[in-house]
Amino acid sequence: MLTLLHLLSSIALLVWGTHIVRTGIMRVYGSHLRRLLGHSMANAPMAFTAGIGVTALVQSSNATALLAISFVAQGLMALPTALAIMLGADVGTALMARVLTLDLSWLSPLFTLVGVSLFLSRKQTRAGQLGRVLIGLGLIILALQLIVAAAEPITEARGMRVLFSSLAGDTLLAVVVGALFAVLSYSSLAAVLLTATLASAGLISLPVALGVVIGANVGSGVLAWLNATPQPVPARRVALGNLLYKLAGLVVLPFLPMAVEWMATLGFSAQTQVIAFHLAYNSLRCLVLLPTVGLMARLCERVLTERPLDNGIAQPRHLDPTALDTPSLALANATRETLRIGDLVETMLVHLLEALREDRPEPGEDIRRLDDDVDALYSGVKLYLARMPREDLTEQESRRWAEIIELAINLEQAGDIIEHMLGKVQNLKISKRRSFSDSGLDELGQLHSLLSANLSLGLSVFLSGDSHSARQLLQQKRQFRKRERELAHAHVHRLHQQVVESIETSAAHLELIADMKRLNSLFCSAAYPALEGSGSGKPRVSGESQAVREARIKQQLPPGKPA
Structure with missing residues (x-):
């Protein structure tokens, strides 16, 4: 024996x-x-x-x-x-x-x-x-x-x-x-x-x-x-x-x-x-x-004949399981799939603006379908990264692993927020049969434009890790906050002037502005890892809060340019 x-x-x-x-x-x-x-x-x-x-x-x-x-x-x-x-x-x-x-x-x-x-x-x-x-x-x-x-x-x-x-x-x-x-x-x-x-x-x-x-x-x-x-x-x-x-x-x-x-x-x-x-x-x-x-x-x-199968849900394209033995390739694949999620979120923003300005049901249907796609791709990226052997990753690869999963989580949350915003718009227009004032629509459109620009720049920073672009993204985050406060005050001023449309849509209007502020924070979060990597070079502490990270990054910004 x-x-x-x-x-x-x-x-x-x-x-x-x-x-x-x-x-x-x-x-x-x-x-x-x-x-x-x-x-x-x-x-x-x-x-x-x-x-x-x-x-x-x-x-x-x-x-x-x-x-x-x-x-x-x-x-x-x-x-x-x-x-x-x-x-x-x-x-x-x-x-x-x-x-x-x-x-x-x-x-x-x-x-x-x-x-x-x-x-x-x-x-x-x-x-x-x-x-x-x-x-x-x-x-x-x-x-x-x-x-x-x-x-x-x-x-x-x-x-x-x-x-x-x-x-x-x-x-x-x-x-x-x-x-x-x-x-x-x-x-x-x-x-x-x-x-x-x-x-x-x-x-x-x-x-x-x-x-x-x-x-x-x-x-x-x-x-x-x-x-x-x-x-x-x-x-x-x-x-x-x-x-x-x-x-x-x-x-x-x-x-x-x-x-x-x-x-x-x-x-x-x-x-x-x-x-x-x-x-x-x-x-x-x-x-x-x-x-x-x-x-x-x-x-x-x-x-083996190929039968077309389309259940309406997007499937991951770049998450090759055979690349898991090569961490650099696996991280590159996860990066490409995460950028694809970002493209879907960007398309959802476009349809959200259409839902604000038009009364057609098609933009709402597109947003719900795209949110399902975002959820499916996010699950794919999350499970793909979970299969990577973390103990074999270098310090730089571990940092990139964390950046990818954080951005994927933020984009998935952004998709949910956009779908929630759509529900508010449709409830206002269809259930209550009310419309935003021309000034209100213009203000929401301005914030939407800034939001889309910050999303594009945030995805670029995530891909390149360029510190200059990261600082620019944080400056635009500050500009967005400043503009958001100005437009909120302008809305209150219209209420003082007894503008009927503004009074009827006030709650929804302010809630949408608050949701856009949350979206902007999610999109601009890609700047912090890029600046941390170009700053002291110290790895980020796991579990560190967003506020603590922002405080540390502010110390690296030029005087007079807070995040």
């Missing part, structure tokens, strides 16, 4: 090592790898080569599949190009399997020592993440050694020999076992490395090992399909084509006995034979199938 536990723990260490390498590479070079794939859309051979290179670095064809699927889902890559990348990913996995089975035992302690030193001393830097990669490589090499050591006593057990010998007469069963292990370990590379190690220890025969290797390839295709299931139809087509290409490799099963007989005459070790077969099998299969990517793309498009 203890021996079996050692074997299982060694397998777990192998899987964990491949996971650490993949995530470390993605966090350091994720943006560069995406750029490499994005620039490989000219032709299939170039995409095929890019797939080999990216997979060799991240040591996971599943990670490459997620990248290709996300590109197709966002409309940034054609389906044939993505299929060519997936074929290259299979060859990249085979190449890395060959490298990792070389006699690299002396590298394990070296990689682990250097990796731990870098990771602990510079955890939040690029060097620290490279240390993470070295730790993963050291664990992979160590795990392979432990598997060999743990498998030796198991091979002497008669019961285990009988169990594994039962696979020898059924190649399809060996394929199924390989596919299941690849799915459970979330890595076809780990499955192939384990198979080669067990074959070297004599625990499984060569025919069984080759069947398991073929099954591991099929398992990686099943993994990609499972990952693409929640994605849109174009993304699922990539996974379907990849799976069909994997299944096409099953045509070699009838020829396995001849291949085993020929390989036995070469005199190589069982481990070398398994790894060489894996490399030759994937290389030949992918090179033969590469010219068919166009045909496979058309087949997938016919099998």
Whole structure:
């Protein structure tokens, strides 16, 4: 029992090592790898080569599949190009399997020592993440050694020999076992490395090992399909084509006995034979199938037809889940989606002005629909940011994370305020059948114009972080407050003059001005993070109130220009 536990723990260490390498590479070079794939859309051979290179670095064809699927889902890559990348990913996995089975035992302690030193001393830097990669490589090499050591006593057990010998007469069963292990370990590379190690220890025969290797390839295709299931139809087509290409490799099963007989005459070790077969099998299969990517793309498009689905609610466009392993990319995606929320709020302001000046029901319907869109996108951004590993973010990335979520919250609140303002306007015009005076409408229009300008400038400051624009935004916030007080006094003066329309709409008029003041504060809040970053450089204290932040920022403004 203890021996079996050692074997299982060694397998777990192998899987964990491949996971650490993949995530470390993605966090350091994720943006560069995406750029490499994005620039490989000219032709299939170039995409095929890019797939080999990216997979060799991240040591996971599943990670490459997620990248290709996300590109197709966002409309940034054609389906044939993505299929060519997936074929290259299979060859990249085979190449890395060959490298990792070389006699690299002396590298394990070296990689682990250097990796731990870098990771602990510079955890939040690029060097620290490279240390993470070295730790993963050291664990992979160590795990392979432990598997060999743990498998030796198991091979002497008669019961285990009988169990594994039962696979020898059924190649399809060996394929199924390989596919299941690849799915459970979330890595076809780990499955192939384990198979080669067990074959070297004599625990499984060569025919069984080759069947398991073929099954591991099929398992990686099943993994990609499972990952693409929640994605849109174009993304699922990539996974379907990849799976069909994997299944096409099953045509070699009838020829396995001849291949085993020929390989036995070469005199190589069982481990070398398994790894060489894996490399030759994937290389030949992918090179033969590469010219068919166009045909496979058309087949997938016919099998998975895209049905138009429009429930009237906007869906996030930029929140790519595969970018979560690369914090800089994930934050950039969240920024783009938050700016999209800002555009929706800006459109709601335009329709609010129409509702003030006109009696048509259409502006109100548009505002309610847009508020639903704002709520949906806000939920998407919030959940996307919640999935990011905060402990792996640098200080600057953590600050940006907080800025994004704060602006998203403010914009969502702004959408609710605008919809609430619409209710007041419609209640006044429809239920009470009253209208604003010409002067009142003009005053509300002036504030609306200032409000729209501050929203646009606030979004610009959020995107650029420019301190000069941030100071300008706070100056405009002061001007808005001054103008708001002047117009409130002007309204009271009209009440003194007994203007009938002003008297009938007084409560609604003053409430709308107060709501605009709240909106202005929400829009101008983007100035404070920009000025804090350009000021003392001290990070913002979590939970700090808006008033305290404003007080600290006022100390940085020029004399005579309060916020």
